[in-house]
Amino acid sequence: MTSTLPFLPFSKPTIDEATITAVGEVLRSGWITSGPKVQAFEAQLSQYFGGRPVRTFNSGTCTMEIALRIAGIGPGDEVITTPVSWVATANVIIEVGATPVFADIDPVTRNIDLDKLEAAITPRTRAIIPVYLSGLPVDMDRLYAIAGKYNLRVVEDAAQAFGSTWKGKRIGAFGDFVSFSFQANKNITTGEGGCLVLNNLEEARLAEKYRLQGVTRSGVDGIDVDVLGGKYNMSDIMAAIGLGQFANIEAITAHRRALARHYFEQFGSDFEAASGAQLPVQDFDNSNWHLFQIILPDNGPGTRAAFMQQMAQQNVGTGYHYAPIHLFTMYRERGFTEGMFPVAEKIGRLTVTLPMFYAMTKQDVERAVATVKSILIK
Numbered sequence: 011m012t013s014t015l016p017f018l019p020f021s022k023p024t025i026d027e028a029t030i031t032a033v034g035e036v037l038r039s040g041w042i043t044s045g046p047k048v049q050a051f052e053a054q055l056s057q058y059f060g061g062r063p064v065r066t067f068n069s070g071t072c073t074m075e076i077a078l079r080i081a082g083i084g085p086g087d088e089v090i091t092t093p094v095s096w097v098a099t100a101n102v103i104i105e106v107g108a109t110p111v112f113a114d115i116d117p118v119t120r121n122i123d124l125d126k127l128e129a130a131i132t133p134r135t136r137a138i139i140p141v142y143l144s145g146l147p148v149d150m151d152r153l154y155a156i157a158g159k160y161n162l163r164v165v166e167d168a169a170q171a172f173g174s175t176w177k178g179k180r181i182g183a184f185g186d187f188v189s190f191s192f193q194a195n196k197n198i199t200t201g202e203g204g205c206l207v208l209n210n211l212e213e214a215r216l217a218e219k220y221r222l223q224g225v226t227r228s229g230v231d232g233i234d235v236d237v238l239g240g241k242y243n244m245s246d247i248m249a250a251i252g253l254g255q256f257a258n259i260e261a262i263t264a265h266r267r268a269l270a271r272h273y274f275e276q277f278g279s280d281f282e283a284a285s286g287a288q289l290p291v292q293d294f295d296n297s298n299w300h301l302f303q304i305i306l307p308d309n310g311p312g313t314r315a316a317f318m319q320q321m322a323q324q325n326v327g328t329g330y331h332y333a334p335i336h337l338f339t340m341y342r343e344r345g346f347t348e349g350m351f352p353v354a355e356k357i358g359r360l361t362v363t364l365p366m367f368y369a370m371t372k373q374d375v376e377r378a379v380a381t382v383k384s385i386l387i388k
Contacts, residue, residue: 012323018377019327021195024368029254036250044222047246051253055205058256060183062207063214066244066252067221070169070191070204074139075102076220076242077187077206080213081163083108083136090130091139091167092122093334093354099141099167100335110344111135112336114351119291120303120361121148123353128156137163142171142181143331145197145300146293150176154185165189169204172197173263173298182207192248197262197300197368198255200248262368266299272372273302273364276379285386299366301331306360307386314360317385324381327365334358 036042048066055064067073083089085107091099093112103110113126120143127138138157140148147168157164166181168174169191174181182188188207192200208214216237219226224239255262274292282289286307291297306313318328334354336346348355365378 013325015325015377017325017327018365018374019367020329020363020365021327022367022369023194023199025251026254026258029251032250032254033247036246039246042247043245044243045246047249047253048244051244051249051256052205054253054256055207058182058259059180059188059207062183062209063211064205064207065214065217065221066200066203066205066249067242068203068244068248069242070189070193070196071098071102072221072240072242073189073191073204073206074099074165074167075105076217077165077189078102078106078108078137079220080208080216081137081165081187083163086134087136088132088134089137089139089165090127090135092141092143093336093351094120094143094332094358095141095167095335096169096332097335097338099139100341103139108136109134110341112346112351112354115354115357117353117357119146119148120144120357121146124149124152124156131156131160131162135160135162137165139165139167141167141169142174143301144290144303145171145174145298146291147171147174147176147181147296150185157186163187169193170196170300171298173259175296177296192252192255195367197266197298198252198259200244200252200255203244203248203252258368263298265368266366267294267297269366269370269372269375270294270297270299270302272375273379276376277383281383281387285383287382287386302364302366303331303361304364304382305357306362308356308360314362317362320385321381324384326378326381329363330361331363332358332361 052064087108088111089103089108090111094115100110113130116123164186166188168181168188171181172190190205192203219237220239221242224235224237226234288305321328
């Protein structure tokens with residue numbers, strides 16, 4: 011029976027009236043591409059990340075590609091990453107001509123297994139791209155100890171981790187390259203977009219070239235191109251949305267953590283035993299709780315599709331993040347096959363994302379949990 015309650019999506023952006031007004035002011039100003047709003051947004055982001063240089067872009071994908079290019083990664087090089095991420099994480103490695111290498115994931119955190127990452131390092135390895143799934147960082151101390159030991163660059167895919175921390179320090183305020191996404195379902199959004207935190211002004215200037223056709227301007231009419239760039243700049247329209255969203259980041263993160271706590275309270279201590287499902291790690295210090303994901307019991311073919319259909323019948327939206335990258339056709343053609351990363355393959359087949367967004371209430375959490383229990387616990 012279909013629920014008569016309104017549809018509860020798994021994600022939904024919240025744009026306040028002040029932000030909508032700010033976008034209108036940008037449209038009326040006549041300056042709608044990269045301009046003063048982009049500069050203001052970058053300045054605020056830089057301050058947030060402890061004064062590190064930050065440059066904004068039109069996606070959180072090109073940020074990783076540009077970081078690899080700045081690091082000099084290209085043909086003949088290997089870059090290690092996780093098979094459980096949005097496919098962009100691996101695609102950017104191919105884009106720069108390097109070879110993607112996968113390491114399986116930890117069954118508890120669902121992030122890349124750092125032991126397996128270290129075991130995958132070869133003389134050709136030049137960089138690693140860890141992913142902070144759902145906003146939960148890896149062990150940052152261990153990550154950078156490995157990077158230092160083997161002289162590797164790190165491009166942190168922190169697309170989901172804006173507002174996350176490690177031992178009280180903001181993700182992005184330390185480390186090597188750190189890439190964030192501002193896509194529509196992220197904790198703060200610019201509609202589409204992203205930013206890259208860099209190590210110094212030299213890297214920042216090179217990032218500026220890569221994001222706009224490799225162009226350098228000087229004087230009144232001086233122009234030169236000395237690297238092959240693309241068209242990746244953020245517009246002032248997007249930056250105006252970002253400034254409005256950024257003003258609420260602390261409240262957004264706190265609310266998501268409160269919703270996550272309520273999820274665990276509602277599921278209760280006996281849910282996993284009763285259902286056979288697996289809840290995420292209860293981290294309320296480091297994670298920004300971008301997503302709340304459960305791993306379904308392994309009841310054979312069609313498990314996830316059937317579950318998602320039953321949730322939809324009760325007007326509760328779900329998603330899944332992510333299908334294992336190495337099993338896509340393009341990656342199979344590069345030699346990857348089933349069985350290579352068994353933990354990633356199992357979790358990729360059984361993971362489901364439950365509703366989690368800023369406008370959610372505790373009553374919404376209760377409804378989502380009750381619906382999950384009605385399906386999984388007979």
